Amino acid sequence: MEFALTEEQQMIQDAAREFAQSVIVPVAAAYDDSGEFPAETISQAAELGFMGIEIPEEYGGSGLDTISYVLVMIEIAAADASHSTIVSVNNSLFGVPFLMFGTEEQKQTYLKPVASGQVNGAYALTEPQSGSDAHAMRCKAMLSEDGTHYTITGKKSWITSGPVAKYVIVFAQTFHPDGESKGISAFVVDADQDGFIRGKHEPKLGIRASATCEIELENFKCPVENRIGEEGQGFKIAMTVLDSGRIGVAAQAIGIAQAAYDAALEYSRERKAFGSAIGSFQSIQNKLADMRTRIEASRLLVMQAAWDKERSKQTGARITLAASMAKLYASETAMFVTHQALQIHGGMGYSKELPLERYFRDAKITEIYEGTSEILRMVIGRLETGLR
Numbered sequence: 001m002e003f004a005l006t007e008e009q010q011m012i013q014d015a016a017r018e019f020a021q022s023v024i025v026p027v028a029a030a031y032d033d034s035g036e037f038p039a040e041t042i043s044q045a046a047e048l049g050f051m052g053i054e055i056p057e058e059y060g061g062s063g064l065d066t067i068s069y070v071l072v073m074i075e076i077a078a079a080d081a082s083h084s085t086i087v088s089v090n091n092s093l094f095g096v097p098f099l100m101f102g103t104e105e106q107k108q109t110y111l112k113p114v115a116s117g118q119v120n121g122a123y124a125l126t127e128p129q130s131g132s133d134a135h136a137m138r139c140k141a142m143l144s145e146d147g148t149h150y151t152i153t154g155k156k157s158w159i160t161s162g163p164v165a166k167y168v169i170v171f172a173q174t175f176h177p178d179g180e181s182k183g184i185s186a187f188v189v190d191a192d193q194d195g196f197i198r199g200k201h202e203p204k205l206g207i208r209a210s211a212t213c214e215i216e217l218e219n220f221k222c223p224v225e226n227r228i229g230e231e232g233q234g235f236k237i238a239m240t241v242l243d244s245g246r247i248g249v250a251a252q253a254i255g256i257a258q259a260a261y262d263a264a265l266e267y268s269r270e271r272k273a274f275g276s277a278i279g280s281f282q283s284i285q286n287k288l289a290d291m292r293t294r295i296e297a298s299r300l301l302v303m304q305a306a307w308d309k310e311r312s313k314q315t316g317a318r319i320t321l322a323a324s325m326a327k328l329y330a331s332e333t334a335m336f337v338t339h340q341a342l343q344i345h346g347g348m349g350y351s352k353e354l355p356l357e358r359y360f361r362d363a364k365i366t367e368i369y370e371g372t373s374e375i376l377r378m379v380i381g382r383l384e385t386g387l388r
């Protein structure tokens, strides 16, 4: 067993840290405040190859491994969770469907510009009435009589990067002209085409600079060549992609937790009360001990999941258990650590002068998107017992 990073992984971690600390940290609070999409810093991230870390170079990416993806996500999230959300959508939710199920032409046409960061991608699974119960989606894709295209109609909600995405992966219930249902299928659509309508932007508690909106498809004409995978394969594609996505969210949670922990540790050494540094009090040391321990446990879980994913590229084995455990534990750790870090800072933690309150608000989403903690416990429980 080897815990050390390779030279290449170390280099990518250093590069991500340098970029995140020198370029993102100075602008993070302002973007959080305005809720504006950080287009300029994201294009700088693209120049460093961070928008397609695991995507092979021939498809516009950096051709690195899953551990490298995790390392970059941790560093960017430690600087600003909004930036890491945008990075993760391009890398996992948009990139993985093409890598695992896309045709060569789809990879050249849609994956390449997104992985190289020329344009943004998005992933549209959730609908107003179906979030956790993804099977219950109503969006419809009707195959034309001549079999050349689908007409897609329906609403999608909570679409991360929806307001800025050029290409969007859309999941829909598929039907043939004779009325026969073919189950859920996945499609890639161009947001600049007629019938693609961006709806209301979601004002959010945290990750405020990552743009989120509703999307409506109104008689959207989608050529059959834009279907990803087989008809009816869409649900499995969505779930497989979320397994990868959950590793990215777990890494994001670790980054947020680490930033909050570092700030709390420093503050506990400097802040004096009753004649001593507050870090000398057992009540604060106990908090720091629990925080650090849970962050390190999360790190091991996410590295294990990343290692499993790297191996699965050869074996095709599912990584559902490891990815679910990593996201469940890391996201609850991020919530716990940011809560404790804010408490250690007292009134200063509650102030907008420090980033603690932002870390606290940003951490919450990691327990919700790409599978709530309740869904992940259900997934792990089902896999462990073999029962439903």
Ligand code: CAA
Binding pocket: 093, 123, 125, 126, 131, 132, 133, 134, 135, 158, 159, 160, 235, 236, 239, 240, 242, 243, 318, 320, 368, 369, 370, 371, 372, 375, 379
């Ligand atoms: N990988 C591959 N296949 C999978 C799979 C996985 N991880 N999970 C399930 N499947 C397959 C099953 O094997 C099954 O196949 P068969 O029919 O051949 O047996 C099929 O899919 C159906 O599985 P289930 O019966 O388990 O499906 P279910 O409806 O009971 O439950 C669920 C599935 C776990 C609840 C699932 O719906 C789920 O994960 N829900 C959460 C959805 C989610 O994470 N939404 C977040 C939206 S995305 C987002 O947040 C985007 C963003 O912008 C950031």
